[in-house]
Amino acid sequence: MSKDIYDETESNQARFLGEQWRIIKKITAEKAMKPDILIIEREQQFLAAKDFRSKGWVTRNLWGPLNLMYEKFILSKLDGIAQIPRIIGLEDYNCLLISRINGDEIKKSRHLLSENFFDQLLKIADDLHSRGVLHLDLGHKSNIMVDHHGNPAIIDFNCSLYLPPNTIFRPLIRLLSMVDQYSILRLKIKFRPQDSNPSEKRRVERFLRLRKLWIFDRLISKLTNSIQKANRPQ
Ligand SMILES: Nc1ncnc2c1ncn2[C@@H]1O[C@H](COP(=O)(O)OP(=O)(O)O)[C@@H](O)[C@H]1O
Ligand SMILES: [Mg+2]
Missing domain, CATH: 1.10.510.10 (Transferase(Phosphotransferase) domain 1)
Structure with missing residues (x-):
């Protein structure tokens, strides 16, 4: 049975929104249709990335983008509700950035x-x-x-x-x-x-x-x- 891999030990850097961010947690989804989740930090700002970029072709190019567009659409309807992630933007058509829930x-x-x-x-x-x-x-x-x-x-x-x-x-x-x-x-x-x-x-x-x-x-x-x-x- 597939399960997610939690990795809080590795401290990598990655580029998002044209800047260098520190990856403080990565949840690598082993399920083919699920995104990897990266919790990233830069200058005390924390974000979550839902990232399909490492997935197989169908997920990366079809399922993932549709999935993220849909979630972005739903989140846009919930703007202003405090206990819900805020949309930050798209890093790519298959990687969505949202605010992190601490x-x-x-x-x-x-x-x-x-x-x-x-x-x-x-x-x-x-x-x-x-x-x-x-x-x-x-x-x-x-x-x-x-x-x-x-x-x-x-x-x-x-x-x-x-x-x-x-x-x-x-x-x-x-x-x-x-x-x-x-x-x-x-x-x-x-x-x-x-x-x-x-x-x-x-x-x-x-x-x-x-x-x-x-x-x-x-x-x-x-x-x-x-x-x-x-x-x-x-
Ligand atoms: N905005 C967020 N802030 C903090 N952790 C998050 C956030 N979004 C996702 N996560 C973490 O990633 C996990 C999977 O995210 P989720 O949005 O449920 O994706 P999936 O579609 O894979 O179920 C969550 O259970 C949570 O631990
Ligand atoms: Mg979930």
Whole structure:
């Protein structure tokens, strides 16, 4: 099974935006369709680069650029929400620079979670929904970050959906926003079981049963497998 490689020891330099930056962390994605993530620093400014440049041809030239353009489009709808990365710019058509969230993934920061962490997370999700953005991948623990004060931030919008928040789409947004809310509730049960009540647990179980019928889960995994095959060296 493929897994990401975390490397915090190597201290390399790299050029971004015409300047020399220090790479302070590199997460090399072994999955063919995922970008490498570089956390870079220059004069006390920290950025994150989502970088498809080392990937196979199909990912580097088709999947990666489409993926980044889409994420950039979604992030542009969320401009001004503090707990979301800001767009800095494109280094290349297959390398996107965004602001760094100063913290770590929730699975590594369980001990830091503030008491109202999940209420804050639901509030951020509400802010996204009011702009018409549905994250739809909050169940994935690596998309929830925790800062050093134990507060949440949300990253990774490439599975998100944007619907204009007008009278026509608002009912649909309200319906689909339940996917994000249940995903957050599920994380709350996992990470703060002492704060979760039986009714929340029952609601999440019902949601998980419904999700098994979600055809897109299976379609996405088929698509991933085909692109991985196409990228494999002959
Ligand atoms: N803006 C950011 N600030 C800090 N770390 C980040 C940022 N973006 C990504 N990361 C790190 O990289 C990992 C993968 O990034 P993500 O955007 O979820 O990409 P993927 O599409 O590979 O899931 C995250 O779990 C997080 O550890
Ligand atoms: Mg992710």
